[in-house]
Each structure stands twice: as structure tokens, then as C-alpha cells.
Amino acid sequence: MNFNNILTEYDDGITTITINRPKKLNALNQDTINELHHAFKEANVDQDTKVIIVTGSGEKAFVAGADISEFADYSVEEGEYLAANGQKILFNFVENLSTPVIAAVNGFALGGGLELAMACHFRVASDNAKMGLPEVSLGVIPGYGGTQRLTQLVGKGRAMEMIMTAGMIDANKALDYGLVNHVTSQEELLPLCEKIAKKITQNSSVAIATAIKAVNACYQDGVDGFEVEIKGFGECFGTEDFAEGTTAFLEKRKAKFPGR
Incomplete structure (x- = not known):
């Protein structure tokens, strides 16, 4: 544009x-x-x-x-x-x-x-x-x-x-x-x-997006930020970024996050 x-x-x-x-x-x-x-x-x-x-x-x-x-x-x-x-x-x-x-x-x-x-x-x-x-x-x-x-x-x-x-x-x-x-x-x-x-x-874009959502929930009326955090935390376990991040940590190498 x-x-x-x-x-x-x-x-x-x-x-x-x-x-x-x-x-x-x-x-x-x-x-x-x-x-x-x-x-x-x-x-x-x-x-x-x-x-x-x-x-x-x-x-x-x-x-x-x-x-x-x-x-x-x-x-x-x-x-x-x-x-x-x-x-x-x-x-x-x-x-x-x-x-x-x-x-x-x-x-x-x-x-x-x-x-x-x-x-x-x-x-x-x-x-x-x-x-x-x-x-x-x-x-x-x-x-x-x-x-x-x-x-x-x-x-x-x-x-x-x-x-x-x-x-x-x-x-x-x-x-x-x-x-x-x-x-x-x-x-x-x-x-x-x-x-x-x-x-x-250098960090997981998927995890960062989830963190932004959780932090913003703290300031939203009628929203339990802790519940948003818990849900987001759990969802991270199903991402390719989590698999890559934990594998890289255990293998003592730098993670190459796919952003998924």
C-alpha cells in the first residue's frame, strides 16, 4: 500500500x-x-x-x-x-x-x-x-x-x-x-x-504473542488474567516453538524457532 x-x-x-x-x-x-x-x-x-x-x-x-x-x-x-x-x-x-x-x-x-x-x-x-x-x-x-x-x-x-x-x-x-x-x-x-x-x-514469536495477550488481560475488566496466563501457558506446549526451544536447551544449542 x-x-x-x-x-x-x-x-x-x-x-x-x-x-x-x-x-x-x-x-x-x-x-x-x-x-x-x-x-x-x-x-x-x-x-x-x-x-x-x-x-x-x-x-x-x-x-x-x-x-x-x-x-x-x-x-x-x-x-x-x-x-x-x-x-x-x-x-x-x-x-x-x-x-x-x-x-x-x-x-x-x-x-x-x-x-x-x-x-x-x-x-x-x-x-x-x-x-x-x-x-x-x-x-x-x-x-x-x-x-x-x-x-x-x-x-x-x-x-x-x-x-x-x-x-x-x-x-x-x-x-x-x-x-x-x-x-x-x-x-x-x-x-x-x-x-x-x-x-x-531471538525468542519465540508465538510465546511472545501469548505473553502480550496475558499481560494485557491484567487491565481488562471482567477478565481473570491468571486464567488467561494458565490457558496460554498450556497452549504453548502444543507449539513447534516449544518443541524446538526445549530440545535446543537440552541439546545445549541456540534455538531456531519456526514461529509456529
């Missing part, structure tokens, strides 16, 4: 998706959200892709928010649909992908940008990154899962403060809060993400 607002690149098990709207600081409009949905979907079904990295073009912004000009005159019904549809096709979609997704936060990650980063399975930030949910300064609240995922990641008190003040935190505070896993220089951001991704690609 040809894209106007994003770039995709594949190399040795890793697909990198770059949001490419530098004049808009990579702000998310509906076209970009739709393109991201298709890019993530294509990478997820690609048997060769073991890890997805998402980042923004340039050195200023991962995603500096949503494109406000697109919805400034929306009605109540249109606003509700905007949030519901966005969560369905991108933010919840990314969170529940079976392929691991790393957010390489290379600058401003505000509003919808931070919400996209939080939907990824974990985050790595450059030392110039700034993160926040400024929506209340516009008379609205985060609508792409920000109130939920920020609370899950940093705790209720910190999430309340960030949302209510509409302020930004820097990369080191984000690291202290547990919002990001690592902080590095701009130059080393993608190399570090790729280094982590390489470690992931």
Missing part, C-alpha cells in the same frame, strides 16, 4: 514505521491514523516481521498531538465517534497486536502522540523528549485512551497531575515515572531500539 503521511522500512526482522508530517510536527490527522492502521496491520501479518518500531520524522517530534484544525467544529456526536473510531482502528489495535511494538519517542509526544506511544508495548525516549496530555487546556480531555493508559503506567496521582495541569514532563522524569523504559541520545535512539528488538527476535 502506498502512504502519503508515513514511511515504512523493513530490515532483518524489524519493520520501522515513521510518521512523516514534519511541517505539522507529525500531528495525527484522520488520514495518518488510517495509514498507521494499515501499516501496523501489514507488519503484524508479515511472517518475517518480528518487531515493529514506530517513530516520528526529524528531531523535534514523535507526534506533537492531534491535528486540531480537523475537529475544532465537531458536534458532540462527531467527537464521540472520533474517539471511538480512533481507539478501535489504531490505539487499541496497536496495544493488542501480537507483534511487539516499540515506540521510539524522538521529541515531543503530546496528546494523541503520547497516547500512541502509550499504546505501544513499551517506550524508549531521546533525551530531548517532552511528554504530556494538554487536552484540558483546549477544553477537552484525552480521547484516545490517555486517561486510562497513563494511569496504568504512572499511577493515579501522577496521571491526575499531568492531565489537570496540561503540563509536559521531560524524558528523565518520564523514566522516573516508569512511562519510558530507557532514555538515550537522539543519535542512539533508533540503534538502541534496534538492539532491544534484536534480542526480542
